[in-house]
Amino acid sequence: MSKTTTKTIIKSNITGDTCIKISHSSGLTIYVAEMEGFSTTHALFATKYGSINTKFKTCHDDDYCTVPEGIAHFLEHKLFENEDCDVFNLYAKTGANANAYTSFDRTCYLFSCSDHYKESLEILLSFVQNPYFTPESVQKELGIIGQEIQMTNDDPGWIVLFNMLRGLYHNHPVKIDIAGTEESIAQITDTLLYRCYNTFYNLHNMVLSVAGNCKVDEVLEIADKLLKPCEYLSLESVFPDEPMSIVKNEMVEYAAVGTTMFSLGFKCAPKDGFCSTKARTEAYLAIQILANASSELYRSLMDDGLINNVFASEIFNGDGYFTIIFEGESPDPNTVKDRIIEAIYNAKKNGLDKELFDEVLKSTYGEMIIDTNNVGSMANIMLNAHLNGDDSPFDTIKLLSKMTIDDVNRFVCDEIDPQLYSLSIVKNSQNCHAEGDVQQ
Amino acid sequence: MSASYKRSMLSESIGFNAIVDPKFKTNAINVRFILPISKERSAGYALAASLLTTSCQKYPSVTLLNRKMNRLYCGSASVSINKLGNYQVINVSFSALCNCYALENEDILGELLDIAENCLLYPNIEDGGFSKNEYAIKYKDLLDTIEAEINDKRDYTLKKCMGIAYKNEISAFSSYGQKEDVLKLTPQSTYDAYKELLSTSAIEIFLVSPKPEPSVADKFKKIFSAANRENPMTLPSFITPSPLKSKPEEFTEVLPVTQCKMAMAFKTDCDQVYTMMLLNMLYGATPFSLLFSNVREKLSLCYYCLSSYSETKQTLIVDCGVLKSNIETAKAEIIKQLENIANGEFSDELLENTRMSAYNSIKSLGATSSSYVRWYFTNIIRNENRTVESAIAKFKAVTREQIMAAAASLKLDTVYILEASSEEESVNE
Incomplete structure (x- = not known):
């Protein structure tokens, strides 16, 4: 365990932005960006613990512990209730706007405010470090989360995404719903919540990111006062072996939708650390050149009425998964899929358009400068950099400044296999019987 | 600068x-x-x-x-x-x-x-x-x-x-x-x-x-x-309150979904916008509001139950996602919480916390370019030269009695229910 607190100033020569990285003696890494002229403060306190972390052990455990699906999200809900009152009632006294979310690979507690940030930061650091779970409070939460699960079950965007992930991943828990199922959360107990809390809410596994109207010394003073030093636990999350093959090329489901929705995923080999950041940046540029609104592919799909203005693409990666996603609405998702695959083969054969590469590079550079001009975005940039294992929040823009079209072409040739795809489609349920499709 | x-x-x-x-x-x-x-x-x-x-x-x-x-x-x-x-x-x-x-x-x-x-x-x-x-x-x-x-x-x-x-x-x-x-x-x-x-x-x-x-x-x-503008309109008055129906209208639509949704529209003749905004926040627009604390946290009826207020239509809408079997309970609780406010059954602490939340929101002016545009456009449509300080003073001046009167002035006008078809409901209940 680190015994001293160290501060490092990180500056981007490209954007001119600066932030401070603090390795706190408690084990926590803290990022602070003092942003002149901004009246608001945004703070994020996150643990590297999400829905995919269902099997784990620490140096104190003999065996791996396997927990029910959805427990990270359940824990997030329950942490808002401390022994005396609901945490929202504490924030109510400072006026801060507070929230939390659980994703595949993290749980994050946050607030934004324009006054009293120090008091809100004290609330944030205190409640996240003071869990209070009882059998009764666990039971009470089942109803609320059950409603949340039902809500997402009615969200076609959610359905189409998870069906695609189930089509790509045989074993990796990225394919399971973040909130779990009504059956899986019924297995959660207060004892299990404490087990997960004590494993993942260790400050060595967490990060605090504060941006906007704040002072690094003030943040540090609060951190010194409230952070409880943690023993380093050698935490190990394990994931089942995931073969580089897909489960199914196509999944069709019916729901109450007005337009047919699709999500097309290409499974790529996952990477770690800096390689992951580099691959993510290359993949991002590749899909922008291939399919953004400036591309020939986009134009031809639009001209033929195969997509509309909700068409989008993204890179989705984390521990043990890396997927390139194209999604949108289409009367004929299979033809969209064929055209995208054709464009990938074409890029592999002929390389990507250099002029488009230069334009996309300029646009991405501008996008990153714009992002650092927003308090919430800056706090998230610092948080993401840490959770992704980057040395600096400005690693991506630095990478970008050195990126060449050869790097991106190499990624397309070596990392994208057009056959490793899964196409998920959600159609209007009224067409179910008329078309005679088989429901998955 | x-x-x-x-x-x-x-x-x-x-x-x-x-x-x-x-x-x-x-x-x-x-x-x-x-x-x-x-x-x-x-x-x-x-x-x-x-x-x-x-x-x-x-x-x-x-x-x-x-x-x-x-x-x-x-x-x-x-x-x-x-x-x-x-x-x-x-x-x-x-x-x-x-x-x-x-x-x-x-x-x-x-x-x-x-x-x-x-x-x-x-x-x-x-x-x-x-x-x-x-x-x-x-x-x-x-x-x-x-x-x-x-x-x-x-x-x-x-x-x-x-x-x-x-x-x-x-x-x-x-x-x-x-x-x-x-x-x-x-x-x-x-x-x-x-x-x-x-x-x-x-x-x-x-x-x-x-x-x-x-x-x-x-x-x-x-x-x-160069646009050859002929007979352009000048800025209108945007406040056009929606008239209250003689009796509340309820409409149910059945769809193949898992969770029912309900929205309830209440109308008011109260034109005190700061009072109505504070009432809305206290009732259902914050995570410590009465709807959040009671409908969600205490009764576990809904994952979300929120209110929003339309200043131009003088209409407050509550919406939630709820099990079919809980619709009437949720509806009754939503109405009861509004009646409680009208009867003064809310703490001074809740009122002050709600004011803090309003101040926080006002003081975030300038966090983004769009926050400026929203603020000054609202000034134009209200014909009001608000500053951060004057808006805070307006919220500060709202009294408990004004909030009670504003709550009492809200009358139920419309209930819309998106009902899960019975087949889905039986699977999930």
Whole structure:
């Protein structure tokens, strides 16, 4: 365990932005960006613990512990209730706007405010470090989360995404719903919540990111006062072996939708650390050149009425998964899929358009400068950099400044296999019987 | 240097609002066209506006315009359409990085203004109508947007509830038209709608920049001088309270979904906007509100149960996701919490905490360019010269008795229920 607190100033020569990285003696890494002229403060306190972390052990455990699906999200809900009152009632006294979310690979507690940030930061650091779970409070939460699960079950965007992930991943828990199922959360107990809390809410596994109207010394003073030093636990999350093959090329489901929705995923080999950041940046540029609104592919799909203005693409990666996603609405998702695959083969054969590469590079550079001009975005940039294992929040823009079209072409040739795809489609349920499709 | 705001009139019907805040790295321009909502015309205006940022004579396709925007370091040209009372507000926005971030000394702002001029004044026209190719794309987009309304069940529920609550009023119509209105459009009629939009609407222009940019006002004066504006409307009064029905109307729609949704519209004759806003927050718009604390936390009936207030329609809407078997319990609790406020059954602490939340929200003015635009546009439509300090003082002055009276003035007008079909419900209950 680190015994001293160290501060490092990180500056981007490209954007001119600066932030401070603090390795706190408690084990926590803290990022602070003092942003002149901004009246608001945004703070994020996150643990590297999400829905995919269902099997784990620490140096104190003999065996791996396997927990029910959805427990990270359940824990997030329950942490808002401390022994005396609901945490929202504490924030109510400072006026801060507070929230939390659980994703595949993290749980994050946050607030934004324009006054009293120090008091809100004290609330944030205190409640996240003071869990209070009882059998009764666990039971009470089942109803609320059950409603949340039902809500997402009615969200076609959610359905189409998870069906695609189930089509790509045989074993990796990225394919399971973040909130779990009504059956899986019924297995959660207060004892299990404490087990997960004590494993993942260790400050060595967490990060605090504060941006906007704040002072690094003030943040540090609060951190010194409230952070409880943690023993380093050698935490190990394990994931089942995931073969580089897909489960199914196509999944069709019916729901109450007005337009047919699709999500097309290409499974790529996952990477770690800096390689992951580099691959993510290359993949991002590749899909922008291939399919953004400036591309020939986009134009031809639009001209033929195969997509509309909700068409989008993204890179989705984390521990043990890396997927390139194209999604949108289409009367004929299979033809969209064929055209995208054709464009990938074409890029592999002929390389990507250099002029488009230069334009996309300029646009991405501008996008990153714009992002650092927003308090919430800056706090998230610092948080993401840490959770992704980057040395600096400005690693991506630095990478970008050195990126060449050869790097991106190499990624397309070596990392994208057009056959490793899964196409998920959600159609209007009224067409179910008329078309005679088989429901998955 | 601190932020500044200056409003000037480019003509009787065109306001220009310049906000300078040195912390920003972008120049953001927002042009707001304001027109009465009309069943016959709103779809045409919406489609025409969407075509303005898709292409123009200089960049005659979505591809060419987007490529130009990429070369402007993530420049953007976009359109959004809202409804404000009985008016359609069409926001055409252009933004790009400031010149000091250009890697090759480009005049980014100059080029952005050139694009704005081309998009607004020189659309991509052929045979007396919008270019057929670009038209076909945006026409399909608009129809798909209408078809896809049902994809977001919460938003769909709110829209349906408002449709019933504002029945027989102009604001019951969608801000971008109904399917049957869109189907009647052609490239030519949409071009006519564009000309009408340009010549008859009231216009408010906003520029948010890190330093004064007088060339922008000059440019827009030139643009709209060339637009042959004839009989343009001036800014209307946006406050058009919705009349209360003689008895509440309840409408249930059954769909193959897992979770039921419910929206309840309450109407008031209280025109004290700060009181109504504070009441709304105390009742159901914060995570410590009465609806959150009781309907969600205490009774575990809903994952979300929120209220929102429309100042222009003087209507408060509560919406939630709920099991079919709990609908009546949730409905009763939602009404009971409102009655409790009317009876003064809320703590001083809750009222003060709600005020804190309101102050926090007001003081976040300037966090983004768009927060300035929302703030000053609200000032214009309310004809009120608010400052952060004066708005806080208004919230401070609201009394407990005023909140109780405002709650008592809210009467149930409409209940819309999106009901899960029994087959789904039996599986999930």
